[in-house]
Amino acid sequence: MKQKSISIITIVVLFLAGLLMPFVLKQYHLNMLTEIIIFSLYAVSYNLLLGYAGLLSFGHAAFFGLGAFATAVAVIHIPGISLWNVILIGVASTVLAGLILGGLLLRHKGSYFALLTLAFNALFYAVATKWHSVTGGDDGLSITRPDLNLGFTTIPLDGLTSFYYLTLVIMGAAIIFCWYFTHTAMGKTVVLMRENEDRMKFLGYNTNISRLILFTFTGAVAGLAGVFYTFHFQFVSISAISPDMTTAILLMVFVGGTKTFWGPILGVFVYVIFQNYLSNVTDRWPLFMGLIFVLMVLYVPGGLSGIIMDLKQRFFGKKDNSGGDSAAVEEVTP
DSSP states (O other): OOOHHHHHHHHHHHHHHHHHHHHOOOHHHHHHHHHHHHHHHHHHHHHHIIIIIIOOOOOOOHHHHHHHHHHHHHHHSSOOOOOHHHHHHHHHHHHHHHHHHHHHHSSSOOOHHHHHHHHHHHHHHHHHHHHHHHHHHOOOOOOOOOEOOOOOOOEEOHHHHHHHHHHHHHHHHHHHHHHHHHHHHHHHHHHHHHOOOHHHHHHTTTTHHHHHHHHHHHHHHHHHHHHHHHHHHHHHHHGSSSHHHHHHHHHHHHHSSSSSHHHHHHHHHHHHHHHHHHHOOTTTHHHHHHHHHHHHHHHOHHHHHHHHHHHHHHHSSSSSSSSSSBOOOOOOOO
């Protein structure tokens, strides 16, 4: 309970700090922070799948890219569509894809599941590349952000500051909801399924349904991140669904650490900042990012959050894994 209270206080402080960022950051850095917030939601969704459920997927970019492309297609082909309807279309498309793919892929486990997700992501990428009339192929699709209609007023989103605040609120709310999910019986059940699925079946849990719900939920969250990715850049190309995007999210999550809820967000900060600054210095920045990934896996398998937890244990005593912010095993009842 104490750990949860600390987490809630941290969330409130970070949100209040986020409200002040447009007043203290230049446009370049505010643009980078917006990107970090969007990718944080993407990383959180993937960590629920990998860190909490133990499902290694190489196809999570399919949901991110589907949400991104559904957004662009909706804005281009449905004149006057509202922002809320665009978001609904983007998320609904990934929910449908999650249900269909989950029904097909979740029958398999371990390396078979991982390879099948890779195959389906490659299939989606090939379709996006060839279906030029819909996706724009290598040229991509450009859009203009719809205005934000609140009923009593309309807020233009053509400026970065107004869009940043929308991103902060929606992405922040989604991240908090994911955090809340890990504290529910369903979230704890997922962790226990990872540790001992046979025991969960013996206790009467339908593990197949639980896994399908999680797979669809994380796909929808990734799709929401993809929606805002297209809104942010006002452009989407096949890179949003490419193997590079899957590699990027793996790097973010592993650098931050899969053992805690907040670790992947820390990994996103490091990844995006390094990427932005290294890309301005050298065209070979992916080589350096790959080297960082290899070093982290070899020497710091717990990621940056693991280092922080170890330091906390060393200087403040016993490490607490029971607060719900880690993917530790907790007891649940049917």
